[in-house]
Amino acid sequence: MPHYVEPVYRPPSEAASLIFQVTEGCSHNGCLFCYMYRGKEFRVKPWERVKAEIDEAAALVPHTRRVFLADGDAFVLPMRSLERILDHLYRSFPDLQRVTAYATPGNLLKKSVDEMKNLAEKGLKILYYGVETGDPELLTRIGKGATPDEMAEGCRRAAEAGLKLSITVILGIGGKALSERHARNTAALLNRIQPRFLSALTLMLGPYEREYKTAMGPGFELTSPTDDVAELRELVAALETDRCIFRSNHASNYLPLAGTLLGDKERLLSEIEAALKNPDGCLRDEWMRGL
Numbered sequence: 001m002p003h004y005v006e007p008v009y010r011p012p013s014e015a016a017s018l019i020f021q022v023t024e025g026c027s028h029n030g031c032l033f034c035y036m037y038r039g040k041e042f043r044v045k046p047w048e049r050v051k052a053e054i055d056e057a058a059a060l061v062p063h064t065r066r067v068f069l070a071d072g073d074a075f076v077l078p079m080r081s082l083e084r085i086l087d088h089l090y091r092s093f094p095d096l097q098r099v100t101a102y103a104t105p106g107n108l109l110k111k112s113v114d115e116m117k118n119l120a121e122k123g124l125k126i127l128y129y130g131v132e133t134g135d136p137e138l139l140t141r142i143g144k145g146a147t148p149d150e151m152a153e154g155c156r157r158a159a160e161a162g163l164k165l166s167i168t169v170i171l172g173i174g175g176k177a178l179s180e181r182h183a184r185n186t187a188a189l190l191n192r193i194q195p196r197f198l199s200a201l202t203l204m205l206g207p208y209e210r211e212y213k214t215a216m217g218p219g220f221e222l223t224s225p226t227d228d229v230a231e232l233r234e235l236v237a238a239l240e241t242d243r244c245i246f247r248s249n250h251a252s253n254y255l256p257l258a259g260t261l262l263g264d265k266e267r268l269l270s271e272i273e274a275a276l277k278n279p280d281g282c283l284r285d286e287w288m289r290g291l
Helices: 047-060 079-092 105-109 113-121 136-141 148-160 179-193 206-216 225-238 265-277
Strands: 018-021 066-070 098-103 124-132 164-171 197-202 244-247 258-261
Touching: 018 047, 047 079, 079 113, 105 124, 105 148, 113 124, 113 148, 124 148, 124 179, 148 164, 148 179, 164 179, 164 225, 179 225, 197 225, 225 265, 258 265
Parallel strands: 018 066, 066 098, 098 124, 124 164, 164 197, 197 244
Antiparallel strands: 244 258
C-alpha cells in the first residue's frame, strides 16, 4: 500500500479515493493563508517507489475506482512523469474510473493545451485549483503567485483540453475592509473561468492568525461569521456561471449550502438571507468548524 509522509491532505470529494503521494509538499508553498505544507520540503517521489506502491496497492485493492495524486500540486510533475503514472495506474486497476490532483496557477501556465489534452485522454479527469480571490491586490498580499488574468488563462487552457476544474475560493480572506471588493472581483474572475465545480471555504488560520494579520498590514481586521455570510451573499449574487455545481459545505464554513448555478441561485440567496436574519439559529458554532 502507499507509504505517506504526513500530513497528507485531499479534497473532501476524494474521501473514497486511494491516495498516492507522488510528490511531497507544495512547489509554491508561499500562500500566506495556507499552512498545510509549511513543515515539508518539496520533493518529487522517485518513479521506482511510486511504481512499487501502485503495484502493492493493486494486489491488495484491485477494484479501486478512484485515485487522487498528492501532495499539494502533483500537476507540477513533467509530462513524461505524469503520463507514466497515469498509464501504470490504468494498467494496474482495471476498474479505475478517474484520477485527480491538485494544481497551482503556475502548473497550468507551464503546460500547453495539447499536453493537458494528452493527460485528459490518459485518464486525468479533475484538477482541484485554488483561486482564493479575484482581487489583484489581495492576490499579491497573500502571495498567490498569479494575477487574475494568468489564472483565467491557465483555467481556459485546462478547460479547452477537456479537464474539469474544481475551484475553491476563500471567504474572509480580505478582512472587513476588502470584503465587498473581494466578493465582487472573485465573482468576475469565476464568470470568466466558468468552473464545473465551485466551493467556497472560509478562512481558518489557527495559530497563524497573528502572523496573517501582521502581514496583511496595519488596521487589518478579520471578518465575523455574519461578515463571511454577507460576503457569500455578494459572491453568489454576482455569479453568472452555467451548470456549475456549487458547495459551501466545507468544514470551515459557518453556513452549509449546496446547489447548481445558475439554476438554484435564487434559493441559495434566500437561504443566505434567512441565515443573516437569524444567525444564532442557522450558523455553525465556532467549535464545530473543522469537524
